[in-house]
């Protein structure tokens with residue numbers, strides 16, 4: 070495979086840093102752009118000094134910064150656009166910024182891709198489907214949002230929905246665009262602060278001998294997907310010139326998620342068992358408005374067009390994560 074010049078926006082974040090690491094190890098020339106709003110340079114510590122990697126600290130909405138990334142790369146073959154304000158608490162607390170960063174970041178990077186005729190991969194989300202009850206989440210399902218006067222949760226999902234519209238429009242104009250919807254990725258570098266996300270929050274609470282908060286009655290389910298499986302989905306969607314059976318990939322959306330569904334109450338139980346601690350306390354608290362009851366992926370497109378399947382079971386992933394959190398230097 071030829072070596073590509075690749076821009077990864079949000080490259081210091083949880084998913085972006087894992088993707089950058091893979092691409093750099095494959096020999097591609099990679100620039101990671103990140104404002105460090107939530108990402109860290111530490112996430113990139115393994116590749117920061119690599120000859121084929123550069124980190125640029127800047128805002129994805131700034132066209133001068135975007136142009137400088139292309140200058141550093143000496144051209145542009147592929148954009149992975151992952152920069153976004155992520156983390157559920159922000160969606161309610163900072164809806165204006167979520168909309169601004171997520172929508173304008175997507176529009177500016179799409180324009181950059183068009184100017185350089187680069188392939189474009191957009192990190193969307195199952196939240197682009199809003200509060201639809203139809204599961205599994207499949208292309209063609211209704212994307213349904215509630216009254217913004219009730220809550221602003223969908224500043225995020227709405228921004229991903231509009232991002233998908235902008236991507237589909239660009240695809241119709243001739244740009245090679247692929248859309249990825251990751252389903253609750255988890256792994257050792259996942260943040261577990263008050264803004265999200267649940268697997269890390271639970272592990273952190275256990276490590277700090279604190280009480281686990283279960284939102285609502287805990288019956289809501291999610292499909293947690295190991296970081297390497299999600300990274301593999303991004304890699305395939307970006308690097309394959311065509312689908313495994315020769316089809317055109319542009320304009321397709323790929324649900325990248327495990328089909329192993331688990332309730333949040335059972336997740337708490339499984340994580341406690343994984344930690345081997347038997348004195349962890351739990352309590353139920355009021356959840357976030359607009360939190361969906363289920364988020365289960367239909368992975369037909371990913372399987373048939375990309376040859377993608379999740380390989381790591383939830384229990385294996387949780388074991389690996391606990392081991393890394395408690396013994397980071399052990400092989």
Ligand SMILES: NC(=O)c1ccc[n+]([C@@H]2O[C@H](COP(=O)([O-])OP(=O)(O)OC[C@H]3O[C@@H](n4cnc5c(N)ncnc54)[C@H](O)[C@@H]3O)[C@@H](O)[C@H]2O)c1
Nearest residue numbers: 079082083084104106107108128129151152153192253254
């Ligand atoms: N992790 C998941 O399970 C999941 C699920 C669905 C969608 N996604 C999407 O995948 C992408 C990556 O998610 P993640 O989990 O790595 O989140 P993350 O918060 O770790 O990464 C996003 C990165 O974008 C950066 N960023 C924020 N605002 C920026 C700005 N104005 N300019 C430049 N950089 C900016 C942040 O600092 C962060 O490093 C996001 O677009 C997210 O919406 C993730």
